[in-house]
Amino acid sequence: MKYISFGETGDSVSEIILGLMRTSELTTDQIAALAGTALDEGISFFDTADCYADGRAESLLGETFAQNPGLRNRVFLQSKCGIRSEDGVTWYDFSREHIVHAVDQSLLRLRTDRLDSLLLHRPDALMEPDEIAQAFTELHKAGKVRNFGLSNCNPLTMELVASRVPFKICANQVQFSVAHTPMLDADFQTNMKWDGSSMRDGGILAYCRLHHIAVQAWSTMQFGFFEGVYLNNERFGALNAVLYRLAEEKGVSATAIALAWILRYPGAMQAVIGTTNIQRVRDSAKASGVELSRREWYELYQAAGNRLP
Numbered sequence: 001m002k003y004i005s006f007g008e009t010g011d012s013v014s015e016i017i018l019g020l021m022r023t024s025e026l027t028t029d030q031i032a033a034l035a036g037t038a039l040d041e042g043i044s045f046f047d048t049a050d051c052y053a054d055g056r057a058e059s060l061l062g063e064t065f066a067q068n069p070g071l072r073n074r075v076f077l078q079s080k081c082g083i084r085s086e087d088g089v090t091w092y093d094f095s096r097e098h099i100v101h102a103v104d105q106s107l108l109r110l111r112t113d114r115l116d117s118l119l120l121h122r123p124d125a126l127m128e129p130d131e132i133a134q135a136f137t138e139l140h141k142a143g144k145v146r147n148f149g150l151s152n153c154n155p156l157t158m159e160l161v162a163s164r165v166p167f168k169i170c171a172n173q174v175q176f177s178v179a180h181t182p183m184l185d186a187d188f189q190t191n192m193k194w195d196g197s198s199m200r201d202g203g204i205l206a207y208c209r210l211h212h213i214a215v216q217a218w219s220t221m222q223f224g225f226f227e228g229v230y231l232n233n234e235r236f237g238a239l240n241a242v243l244y245r246l247a248e249e250k251g252v253s254a255t256a257i258a259l260a261w262i263l264r265y266p267g268a269m270q271a272v273i274g275t276t277n278i279q280r281v282r283d284s285a286k287a288s289g290v291e292l293s294r295r296e297w298y299e300l301y302q303a304a305g306n307r308l309p
Contacts, residue, residue, distance in 0.1 A: 001042025007147035007170025024053030041285035129164035259287035
């Protein structure tokens with residue numbers, strides 16, 4: 001497993017992240033087995049959020065920590081807050097009051113005294129950066145949060161938050177896979193009259209490289225916005241043919257090749273895996289040891305249906 005230096009604290013963390021969004025239907029024994037497998041494979045970074053299954057994902061992880069003494073201290077733990085929902089209405093809330101309250105509730109559910117990283121979940125158009133700064137400072141002084149970052153934010157939003165927050169932005173968690181590449185397409189097609197030349201993200205990848213911010217890719221095995229998995233999907237026949245050919249050549253799974261494609265991008269890259277299948281965790285971890293050539297990387301990009309000028 002390869003590791004990166006992360007955020008304000010400079011912790012060495014795995015470039016593969018175990019995402020726990022889908023664990024709300026598991027038992028604590030199953031979560032412990034999943035966590036143990038991940039740690040055995042070198043995956044030290046675990047990610048959750050307060051909105052996953054209305055807090056149940058955090059609660060079950062907290063119960064797992066309580067039942068397995070020592071497990072919490074082996075994990076670099078990240079959660080997210082800011083998405084709220086009630087009576088069929090969803091909204092985003094980056095107010096100081098909500099951020100502080102949300103973290104306190106997450107800590108109770110997780111049965112821990114700290115988060116190693118906190119991300120604000122989706123951009124709140126009504127945010128006041130000074131309130132975010134107040135919340136982060138209060139949480140940091142209390143020892144409740146060690147690193148602070150964002151999720152699904154464009155560079156101008158990151159810049160706006162960074163202009164007031166007295167902490168380094170540790171990460172931006174964004175959707176990215178070989179079958180979901182808007183962050184790349186506009187750069188490749190600059191000044192072209194093609195649909196892909198429209199910049200939809202504002203240059204997230206370049207911004208994060210310039211400012212040494214980790215890019216955490218989510219939905220790494222999906223296309224569109226939760227439209228489905230591209231692996232073994234006949235809609236992506238050309239992509240699967242290349243994935244499986246490279247997997248055979250390199251002695252790993254097609255899943256590992258797909259994740260290695262993400263990790264091949266320069267900078268501090270991390271790939272979130274959302275599987276609850278222990279064998280897929282093992283397969284995914286091997287992505288960290290796969291080296292893709294430029295030719296192979298670009299071949300996969302084009303096999304997914306993208307074109308170059």
